[in-house]
Amino acid sequence: MTALADTPTTAPARTARGVALDKLFEALCFGAATLLLAALGGLVVSLVIGGWPAFAKFGLTFFVSAEWDPVQEIYGAAGAVVGTLVSAGLALLFALPLALGVAIFLVELCPPMLRRPIGTAVELLAGIPSIVYGMWGLFAFAPWFAKHIQLPIMMSAKPGTIWETITSGVPNGAGILTASIVLAIMILPFISATMRELLLTIPAQVRESAYGLGSTTFEVIRKVSLPYVRTGAIGAVMLGLGRALGETMAVTFIIGNAHGFPTSIFASGSTIASTIANEFAEATGKLHTASLIALGLVLFVITFTVLALARLLIGRQAHA
């Protein structure tokens, strides 16, 4: 497949001009590839340099304090970090079973005629811009959610129980749980598309053997198909998690943007990305800007770890 690189470029038929152009062409292509590497490297370096004043001023307390006070110039990342992890974690919790269901439906159960239209429709969910999810979430979904789900749950919670604590909040629909649900819809098509591709890599004999032994669809999926694609499936989940962690606009609209640790699933919160989106353009001082960039670096480290793991796992599955 990569025979060109091995072709002897000194073949007698080659003109000197052809050889020179070949070298130039390869150098250009190499340069473009290196530029991508430089962009990622530059991104890390610029975040470290830009965030340095905040790390230098606050040291380790930057990571453990949840106080975020632009007036007194005290900044701590913990609230936003916890908000990011909680909202992305909840989103994954909702999205994973749904995505698995959709992928299995499309591969195993869907009537062939409907396979393409339904597959495309689910993929369209991935095409809707983040800001549209944000507007829909805030103006259409949150009011509905508040009226039909949040209020009944809050009313049914007995006073004094833990259940009451974790469901307390303003019943306006905007908060961590709503943001997680919208995030779940956004990452669902990514997870289900990867799962679907993985399920299609299973050799027909393997599945047919299981069916032939009298297994039900459920048993084939649970005991044959899923174990077969396990490594890649974990990778697909991590890929979805990576998306959810860095998602910005939708969360900024819906999560309510309150600093500090989230107190309940209905309470307002903030994530790293939403804090940056809200405050960066209007940052009050150098330290404020630096703290926001430092937050960005924290987000980069988290997502890089998750995405790198995802790629390694999916890659291993593809080559297995």
Place this chain on the structure above:
Amino acid sequence: MTAATNTPGLRVSRRISEYAFLIFCWAATAVALLFLAAILFALLKQGLGGFLKPDGHGLDLDIFTRSTPAPGSQGGLLNAILGSIMMCVVAMVGAVAIGVMAGTWLSEFAGESRYGKVIRFLNDVLLSAPSILVGLFVYEILVAPLKGFSGLAGSVALALLAAPVITRTTEDVLRLQPTALREASVALGAPVWKTIWSVIWKSAQGGMLTGALLAFARISGETAPLLFTALNNQFLSLDLTKPTANLPVVIFNYALSAYDDWRRLAWAGALLIAATVLTVTVVARILAREPRRS
């Protein structure tokens, strides 16, 4: 497929779990489709209002002919639409040039080299990196040193988001081209660059176009990286070295404002962007389905 469910001797517990599982898979798909329908419905219901006269009768094309208004007065989205188009076009030119070359290097020259593997891996990471971080990066290298927000900085941020998509699809499509094609061209005495330029790229152009369209769909709705690179501009301007109005940021500002007129414009803008992105996505999918010449 469901032969087992009809087998008479099947234990009840197995039959129940089987039915529960089948129902769950159907329900999961229904839920996903329901959300898509709900979003599209809300978008159409709220967004179409922006294209009608305030009294609800007759078409109103102010959206395309007037610029963003001051609070309380009439206006449209002309400056934002133009700004978005300009920034996306500039970004796509840069991203296609870099992405196609980088993808070509990965497919044709890198082979199994260690450096090739590193770039392939990091490109995949860049592909899914949070877009807001790309915005921060461009702010640090372009906006802060030059002491000014500009449409060009926005274009650079968008290009950085589009290039990895194009790199990835280009590499994938070029790898699908048969080796015999390369060998035939080289055997005729064509230099390597000529082989790639007029044979391989030509043969892969459909797939490469799909990649470019998907990249365009990705960046045209992107908001986060523009918040602090292109910023916004209330007036019509064709100067990309100044802050430039763009649809996503206008939608963000107007949607969260207290004025009904502004919210109406935000919904109309959201409909415009979503329609563009979804159309481009569908066209790209259809193109990808065309049988490739081999």
